[in-house]
Amino acid sequence: MSAREWIGKDFYRELGVSSDATADEIKKSYRKLAKENHPDANAGNAEAEQKFKAVSEAYGVLSDPGKRKEYDEARQLFGGGGPGGFNFPGGGGGGFDVGDIFGQAGAQGGGFGGLGDMLGNLFGRRGAAGATTNRPQRGADVETDVRIDFVEAVKGATLPLRLSSPTTCGTCGGNGAKPGTSPRLCPTCSGSGLVSRSQGAFAFSEPCQDCRGRGKIIDDPCPECAGEGVSTRTRTLTVRIPPGVDDNQRIRLAGQGEPGRGGAQAGDLFVRVHVAPHALFxxxxxxxxxxxxxxxxxxxxxxxxxxxxxxxxxxxxxxxxxxxxxxxxxxxxxxxxxxxxxxxxxxxxxxxxxxxxxxxxxxxxxxxxxxxxxxxxxxxxxxxxxxx
The missing domain is CATH 2.60.260.20 (Urease metallochaperone UreE, N-terminal domain)
Structure with a gap:
């Protein structure tokens, strides 16, 4: 994701929390919004599905202390008229990618090498190396809730769990192209995902408009995922609840979260267990x-x-x-x-x-x-x- 795409999104607004919200407040708001907009509870509601995806994306960044710190620092520098004077998107900066400005300036001896490296790492590029926007990205973690009775919590149980969540498209295998076809290298950016232009004494790079920064062009998109490589599907998992599980305890299912991008590993699924009280015990x-x-x-x-x-x-x-x-x-x-x-x-x-x-x-x-x-x-x- 480019600097403009990430900074231009207000993840705090998506979750309805302030920028100084605690981790517990962020988690509480995410769980509430995810439950309200979950596809299982809003069948056929495209708006709710988009909201579900948006809050999941926001939580994926703000729930990770490292990502949140980088996100906050980048927004402070460039997202709100802070030092540097750049505002995204649509401001007076011409729609360029800040990470590449300082990456290239540093490479040319402009004195911004350290900042360029920071921004390059933040947005998936190395400042001194030009650009690759297709770095593999681990899938986001997903959380869901199950309710069990007291005896099941004491003795353990095996439960079926139905989930509607983003997953690797089964039709195209995640490459976004219609079966029988393949994506082709973008001739405009030669697969880098970026194009360069000059403005005065500076050289700028921005996401390639032809391939949308992906480096590849899909001439015949997959009918299921519309070229995204990810689709929302309902799947059934078997969850083993261990004996002695506590109320509000989370169980981690490795690799059962959202699929990774560019061949990276999938995120994890966290199942939060709620135990019903017993009449006697x-x-x-x-x-x-x-x-x-x-x-x-x-x-x-x-x-x-x-x-x-x-x-x-x-x-x-x-x-x-x-x-x-x-x-x-x-x-x-x-x-x-x-x-x-x-x-x-x-x-x-x-x-x-x-x-x-x-x-x-x-x-x-x-x-x-x-x-x-x-x-x-x-x-x-x-x-x-x-x-x-």
Whole structure:
């Protein structure tokens, strides 16, 4: 991509964030816009598809600290009337490529060699070497969301995932030409993608208008991708969710993102997992948690209670004189991960107080109250009150 093409795009505006937005703010805005404009949710809506591509391109630059730094520096220098006075696109600079201005000036001893190298690297060219606009470019990373239930998160699962995203065109194989034909070398720029012109004492280069800076001309474009080499397709992937995955955790699928340009590797697909809560169980790292109601007699006298697990059930011994709120640990009944780590089941005992009692229970409680009336359950409070 040329300097004019990149700087001329306002990636911050595409994502609806300010230029000083944090990485989390950028990610949050991208996820919201990508979800709203995803082709799966907007079938046949060309405008939404274009917006989806635009926010994906913007996120690909702004989510990478290195790319974002270069983008910000270049826009500060040349995109907003800063030092140098160049404005893109359509300003008074004649529509030339800044990277090539300083690249060629440096090569001719004009003193801009360092800046030319920086700009050359930024826009895919080396300032001192003239130009190649067709340097391979890694594909952008893609992120999507899946929702699973609590048991699937604990035990792991294998899920089909449908994605509508840019991918290498299957009809032309990515070269943009109709099957049976091939792109030809551009005679205007001899395959460099740039043409040079002189203006006063300076020599300028700009993207070749005949091949649009690609260095090749496609006489008979592919009917599927219209010569772009990339098309939007719906594909189904099998995603393996590992046991013990956390809510909001991301799983990386290498090479399943957007295709690379010029033979470069594809980006990665990140699957963000959302786990639905369970009606009975909770989670604390690798431990499962559950709250079990017990009556006063079970706590005072002790006994054995039956507690469910995700697989079956276990018997838990309650020691006599156990206080309400005590947590009992059942070893090895938590979450098991592939690396061999095993959590426990944490059982919180909570006394259940009946809202109503029948006459028989009432008489028994009154008898118990009479029997323990000399036992003070609140000695600290009684001592404080007596001191006043």
């Amino acid at each position: 909770g989670r604390k790292e690798l431990d499962l948690t559950i709250t079990v109601g017990v009556n006063f007699a079970e706590l005072a006298l002790g006994g054995t209670i039956t507690v469910p697990t995700l697989d079956s059930k276990v018997s838990v011994k309650v020691p006599p004189g156990t206080a309400s709120g005590r947590v009992l640990r059942v070893r090895g009944k938590g979450i098991a991960k592939r690396d061999g780590k095993q959590g426990d089941l944490l059982v919180t005992l909570q006394v259940a107080v009946p809202s109503t009692v029948d006459e028989k229970a009432k008489a028994a409680l009154e008898s118990y109250a009479e029997a323990v009336k000399d036992q003070d359950p609140r000695p600290e409070i009684t001592e404080l009150l007596q001191g006043r």
